Amino acid sequence: MPIIATAGWSIPKKVAGQFAHEGSGLARYASVFDGVEINSTFYRRHKQATYARWAEAVPDNFRFAIKIPKDITHAQAMRDITPLFKIFLDDIAPLETKRGPLLCQLPPSLAFDPQRFDVAFQEMRNEDDGQLVIEVRHKSWMSSEALELLRKFKIDRVLADPAPVWPAADFDRPARYVRLHGKPRMYYSSYSDDELRANLERLAPDGWCVLDNTASGAAIENALTMLEMDHA
Incomplete structure (x- = not known):
């Protein structure tokens, strides 16, 4: 079964009744969903004790x-x-075993450089052999050379929406990591049922779909709808 998740585990009051009523915010979120994407690590370090508490x-x-x-x-x-x-x-x-994929999101200014990324990906793989997914935002990554390098290091492409580089039609197999940022207004706009269903159909059986339209609280609502669709 794919994992339907959101970026962070904030639960809007509007849907709070669909979650466990007791426990921490994370524990309540986990009473419904099987995964979450931690974005705060992009900005700052957390103590090991924090990760241990989350895992528990x-x-x-x-x-x-x-x-x-x-x-x-x-x-x-x-x-x-x-x-x-x-x-x-x-x-x-x-x-420990509750760790999922590592998400590598590159800045829009960072173009594909075969030498730089061959070295960088090798450095990553020297230290870790877990699932690694990459979200790129510079058009140069559309090259066949870039795709070959990702295959070499077993790095999965992120199917993002909106898609700055790799549109859904560019994927010849179901995506293992989908990130829905919201459109037309990124981080705010909600998705229609038809859009959610289409993205669910693009998802690999062992894939992740992360709703990142969290600024308006739409992410949790969309994720709940997608979960219902997947279990129907």
Whole structure:
């Protein structure tokens, strides 16, 4: 079964009645969903004790997708990343078997450079062999050379909506990671049932679909609808 999730676990009052009434926000969220995407790691480090507490708050089958810090993807622009990547992996280690994919989101300015990314991806794979997904935002990543490099290191492309680089039609197989940011207004707009159903159909059986239109509270509502569709 695919994992339907949101970016973060904030539950709007409008749908609060559909979740467990007791426990932490995360525990209540996990009473309905099987995974969540942690975005706060992009901006700052968390203590190991924080990850351990999160892991304890959720069921055994729950998974955390984790966004790689911007110090790696933006500040370092994917150069000489081994020391920072090791720190990141050490920080999240308490998640243990509840750790899901690592999300690498590149800045719109970062073009595909075969030499730079061959080195960077090798550095990542030297330290970790778990699922790694990448969301790129520079058109140069549409090249066949870029796709071949991703295959070499077993890195899954993110099917993003809106799609700055790889539209849905560009995927020749179901996507293992879908991120729905909201459109026409990113992070705010809600999706129609038809749009949610279409994205569910594009999702691999072991894939993730993350609703990132959290600014208006639409993410949780959309995710609940998609969960109902998947279980129908």
